Amino acid sequence: MENIDLILPEIFIALSIMFLLVLGVFKKKSSKIVFNISQLILLITAVITINETFAIDRVTLFKDSVVIDHMSSLMKIITLLGAFLVLTISTNYLKTFKLFKIEYPVLILSSVLGMMVMISSNDLIVFYMGLELQSLALYVLATFNRDQLQSSEAGLKYFVLSALSSGLLLYGCSLIYGFSGSTNFDIISSQLNSNEYVLTFGIVFILVGLAFKISAVPFHMWAPDVYQGSPTSVTLFFTMVPKIAALTVFIRFLYVPFLNLIDQWQMIIVFLSIASMLFGAIAAIGQTNIKRLIAYSSIGHIGYTLAGLATGTNEGIQSSIVYISIYIIMNLALFSCLLMLKRNNEYYEDIEDLSGLSKNHPLLSFSLLVILFSLAGIPPLAGFFAKFYIFMSVIESSMFTLAIVGLVTTVISAFYYIRIIKVMYFDDPKKSFERFTDYRIHGPIIISCILLISFFLYPSFLNDIVSKIVIF
Amino acid sequence: MNFPILSSLILLPTIGALFLFFTKDKEGNNSTAKYVSLFTTSVNFLISIYLWVSFDQSTSNFQFIEDRTWIEGFINYKVGVDGISILFIILTTFITPLCIISVNNSVKKRLRDFLIAILILESFMIGVFCALDLVVFYLFFEAGLIPMFLIIGIWGGPKRVYSAFKFFLYTLLGSVLMLVAIISIYWISGTTDVIKLYELGIDAKYQNLLWLAFFSSFAVKTPMWPVHTWLPDAHVEAPTAGSVLLAAILLKMAGYGFIRFSLGLFPIASEVFTPLIYALSVIAIIVTSLIALMQEDMKKLIAYSSVAHMGFVTLGVFTIQQQGIEGSIIQMISHGLVSAALFLCVGVVYDRMHSRLISSYGGIVSIIPKYSILFMIFTLAALGLPGTSGFVGEFLILMAVFKDNFLVAVLASIGVILGAAYMLWLYKRVIFGKLINSDLKSMMDLDRSEYFILTCLAIPTLYFGFYPDPLINTIEVSVNDLIDMYNKNLLIK
Numbered sequence: 001m002e003n004i005d006l007i008l009p010e011i012f013i014a015l016s017i018m019f020l021l022v023l024g025v026f027k028k029k030s031s032k033i034v035f036n037i038s039q040l041i042l043l044i045t046a047v048i049t050i051n052e053t054f055a056i057d058r059v060t061l062f063k064d065s066v067v068i069d070h071m072s073s074l075m076k077i078i079t080l081l082g083a084f085l086v087l088t089i090s091t092n093y094l095k096t097f098k099l100f101k102i103e104y105p106v107l108i109l110s111s112v113l114g115m116m117v118m119i120s121s122n123d124l125i126v127f128y129m130g131l132e133l134q135s136l137a138l139y140v141l142a143t144f145n146r147d148q149l150q151s152s153e154a155g156l157k158y159f160v161l162s163a164l165s166s167g168l169l170l171y172g173c174s175l176i177y178g179f180s181g182s183t184n185f186d187i188i189s190s191q192l193n194s195n196e197y198v199l200t201f202g203i204v205f206i207l208v209g210l211a212f213k214i215s216a217v218p219f220h221m222w223a224p225d226v227y228q229g230s231p232t233s234v235t236l237f238f239t240m241v242p243k244i245a246a247l248t249v250f251i252r253f254l255y256v257p258f259l260n261l262i263d264q265w266q267m268i269i270v271f272l273s274i275a276s277m278l279f280g281a282i283a284a285i286g287q288t289n290i291k292r293l294i295a296y297s298s299i300g301h302i303g304y305t306l307a308g309l310a311t312g313t314n315e316g317i318q319s320s321i322v323y324i325s326i327y328i329i330m331n332l333a334l335f336s337c338l339l340m341l342k343r344n345n346e347y348y349e350d351i352e353d354l355s356g357l358s359k360n361h362p363l364l365s366f367s368l369l370v371i372l373f374s375l376a377g378i379p380p381l382a383g384f385f386a387k388f389y390i391f392m393s394v395i396e397s398s399m400f401t402l403a404i405v406g407l408v409t410t411v412i413s414a415f416y417y418i419r420i421i422k423v424m425y426f427d428d429p430k431k432s433f434e435r436f437t438d439y440r441i442h443g444p445i446i447i448s449c450i451l452l453i454s455f456f457l458y459p460s461f462l463n464d465i466v467s468k469i470v471i472f
Numbered sequence: 473m474n475f476p477i478l479s480s481l482i483l484l485p486t487i488g489a490l491f492l493f494f495t496k497d498k499e500g501n502n503s504t505a506k507y508v509s510l511f512t513t514s515v516n517f518l519i520s521i522y523l524w525v526s527f528d529q530s531t532s533n534f535q536f537i538e539d540r541t542w543i544e545g546f547i548n549y550k551v552g553v554d555g556i557s558i559l560f561i562i563l564t565t566f567i568t569p570l571c572i573i574s575v576n577n578s579v580k581k582r583l584r585d586f587l588i589a590i591l592i593l594e595s596f597m598i599g600v601f602c603a604l605d606l607v608v609f610y611l612f613f614e615a616g617l618i619p620m621f622l623i624i625g626i627w628g629g630p631k632r633v634y635s636a637f638k639f640f641l642y643t644l645l646g647s648v649l650m651l652v653a654i655i656s657i658y659w660i661s662g663t664t665d666v667i668k669l670y671e672l673g674i675d676a677k678y679q680n681l682l683w684l685a686f687f688s689s690f691a692v693k694t695p696m697w698p699v700h701t702w703l704p705d706a707h708v709e710a711p712t713a714g715s716v717l718l719a720a721i722l723l724k725m726a727g728y729g730f731i732r733f734s735l736g737l738f739p740i741a742s743e744v745f746t747p748l749i750y751a752l753s754v755i756a757i758i759v760t761s762l763i764a765l766m767q768e769d770m771k772k773l774i775a776y777s778s779v780a781h782m783g784f785v786t787l788g789v790f791t792i793q794q795q796g797i798e799g800s801i802i803q804m805i806s807h808g809l810v811s812a813a814l815f816l817c818v819g820v821v822y823d824r825m826h827s828r829l830i831s832s833y834g835g836i837v838s839i840i841p842k843y844s845i846l847f848m849i850f851t852l853a854a855l856g857l858p859g860t861s862g863f864v865g866e867f868l869i870l871m872a873v874f875k876d877n878f879l880v881a882v883l884a885s886i887g888v889i890l891g892a893a894y895m896l897w898l899y900k901r902v903i904f905g906k907l908i909n910s911d912l913k914s915m916m917d918l919d920r921s922e923y924f925i926l927t928c929l930a931i932p933t934l935y936f937g938f939y940p941d942p943l944i945n946t947i948e949v950s951v952n953d954l955i956d957m958y959n960k961n962l963l964i965k
Binding site for chain 1: 542543544546607610611612614615617618621622625626632633636637640641644645648649651652655656658659
């Protein structure tokens with residue numbers, strides 16, 4: 001076996017999961033140590049990934065079924081760091097709800113493993129395997145607070161709908177296999193005869209499945225309920241990490257085997273993008289629960305990300321990746337702020353509860369101010385540059401409808417972001433929240449706010465990294 | 473590399489704001505914060521005066537240029553000034569310290585945060601006037617929304633939330649279209665550098681659409697009829713210092729944008745759309761003057777008069793003649809001084825009586841004589857009496873319009889008469905007449921700081937009214953070359 005060290009990160013994580021399970025069984029009261037070890041594992045894996053694969057242009061392994069390239073390395077690192085931060089931030093929350101159990105980090109690690117497999121997949125079977133591994137772990141995570149009705153409901157809903165989409169996805173895979181004779185992306189690409197319209201059916205089915213995973217409209221119905229029902233720390237995980245993996249597969253699937261069919265799928269992506277942007281902007285207006293609002297806003301943000309994908313250019317893909325990276329930073333900071341809203345062992349998640357926050361918690365509300373303006377895409381914050389790059393590539397491809405819709409929805413969505421700011425800054429203060437110092441929450445908030453504010457000093461920082469990602 | 477004087481102008485207020493951010497916020501007496509911000513803005517004013525002194529008036533080339541790579545391969549951070557922009561920079565650095573002095577009485581809560589917002593806003597405003605790259609310009613132009621939104625929303629009057637939202641969403645909607653246009657320009661011409669674009673020109677077939685996109689942004693910001701409705705609301709609810717900054721400087725961004733970008737980049741489209749601008753400007757002048765006549769609220773009246781005055785500005789810009797554009801610039805500077813002063817005057821009586829209604833005043837001339845005199849100077853300047861800076865601008869604009877289109881000029885002149893009517897009537901109702909409301913008897917005249925601020929504003933208003941040469945000398949060459957370039961680009965395509 002040559003080049004086995006290239007999948008060292010996956011192997012390392014898989015072994016660690018087994019070790020942690022054994023440790024959890026044999027050692028009493030081991031949750032704290034398991035938590036710490038799994039954070040360490042995620043960091044080590046990130047380091048291994050940087051060391052082993054970051055410099056590699058493109059290598060395929062196992063009869064071309066696994067691919068290591070710049071995109072896979074970068075996305076793996078983002079996934080790993082995201083998962084690490086989720087574990088870091090959620091500690092306090094989990095302890096409050098007595099959910100601080102060994103299963104939590106182990107499940108997160110397993111879903112991360114699944115995502116890494118997805119990210120590297122160059123074959124429909126490998127891809128599906130990774131997808132199911134991550135999904136199964138996510139179902140359990142959604143129901144993690146199993147004594148609470150909402151959480152169980154969220155998990156069940158997610159499971160049923162996700163199974164449905166997996167079914168559609170598999171059907172699409174079988175159609176594509178039937179018409180091209182292979183499950184390998186490279187081979188499909190070379191066998192492809194664009195006259196075979198039935199292939200388009202296969203693409204559509206797979207796109208539906210993938211759109212479900214990133215909750216793009218019209219396959220978004222699960223997102224608000226699941227986001228609201230799941231424990232907040234799990235919602236945080238849901239809104240960020242699985243989307244990276246799904247987006248990577250999206251890119252690879254569209255641009256490796258089916259690049260020649262761009263005329264067929266471009267319309268679909270444009271539709272998904274426009275529908276998501278519009279729906280995400282309009283449906284969020286009436287929300288009162290912040291988690292639900294974030295669900296709708298994340299649908300909108302996925303719309304922008306898809307707009308970059310729809311262009312059919314490498315620049316478009318790069319801008320999508322930049323967008324999702326900045327979105328992750330903003331989202332992470334937003335949730336960290338949510339996890340600060342604690343009073344008497346209860347977390348508050350309604351917009352009303354933020355009323356007059358700036359009086360009692362000036363720093364927290366200032367951070368939220370920065371994050372929300374950034375999400376709304378107001379310069380000079382990082383969120384503006386994310387949108388700017390997307391529009392750059394969209395307009396380069398002369399897709400003006402997409403650009404105009406994107407800009408109009410920016411204005412609409414600015415409305416609900418500044419509504420939260422209004423509640424925090426303009427309204428009368430309510431009871432103050434607990435003041436607790438936990439560097440595991442404060443750290444991420446402060447660092448991400450500094451990143452968001454100072455991004456304009458060197459806005460090509462992310463572009464320099466992603467510019468190596470050339471898919472075709 | 474010379475000393476980056478423009479960048480330091482932009483950055484200095486932000487540094488001051490950062491410093492304030494880390495000081496402790498004391499409720500009530502917060503003199504440290506005030507002195508720090510006053511110090512930074514005063515230093516900024518001195519720097520800008522130095523800039524004006526060392527500015528070479530004999531050339532229209534951009535000066536004090538700084539050019540640094542900002543986004544690799546895409547966009548450079550490029551700033552510089554010519555005769556047109558330097559006046560706006562000085563106006564900004566001049567008005568901001570006066571605003572900070574004025575917050576004494578009007579801002580009661582969270583003074584430190586207010587000062588931070590004002591300082592940041594100053595940075596952005598200066599940035600707008602010296603940006604020589606479209607993206608850099610957009611960045612500053614748009615970023616100003618955040619502090620202004622907070623200023624209106626946190627420190628404003630009872631309907632502040634509605635006004636803040638209206639202000640934010642209107643201006644955002646206007647400017648996102650400009651963003652599309654800017655990016656399109658990048659893909660059409662391969663650069664967003666204003667100087668290069670001046671030389672290259674932009675393909676004629678794209679100009680109309682791009683012009684409209686820029687127009688949508690500037691029209692909202694100017695504001696032009698019929699998208700002016702956010703302005704009275706924002707003004708009425710904003711605290712005095714906020715209204716002053718809004719009227720004196722933020723509105724000028726759009727007028728500046730029209731001259732710098734609409735004329736400079738899209739001459740062919742400007743030619744096409746001149747009738748549209750004329751029509752909208754004339755409607756703005758007459759309609760908003762009539763509306764101003766009906767107002768009960770002093771601040772609202774002045775806000776509507778701002779719309780009318782900006783109507784003159786757009787009219788002058790699109791005459792595309794030397795006098796017209798010079799007149800517009802002088803009108804903007806003058807309006808910056810006068811409207812700032814008028815809002816401060818309203819603030820003075822509001823702080824004492826907590827009412828902005830005209831009907832609650834009357835006959836105060838004998839109670840507060842100093843105030844009445846200064847208020848009169850600014851009232852007369854607002855209606856364009858010869859000898860005040862308001863006259864110079866309006867006169868030059870009307871002269872240029874008369875050469876171009878007689879009907880428009882006549883209609884605009886009616887606006888001048890209406891302007892005199894509503895301003896004088898306002899003055900009569902507030903200052904003269906019978907003293908009906910007995911509470912007014914206890915009113916105090918101007919205190920030292922108010923007296924200082926209003927005098928500071930009155931001196932240039934009168935000085936430039938009698939002797940506008942320093943302004944005209946500064947802008948003359950730049951405007952002349954702008955028109956030459958305009959005509960050249962018009963012929964080529």
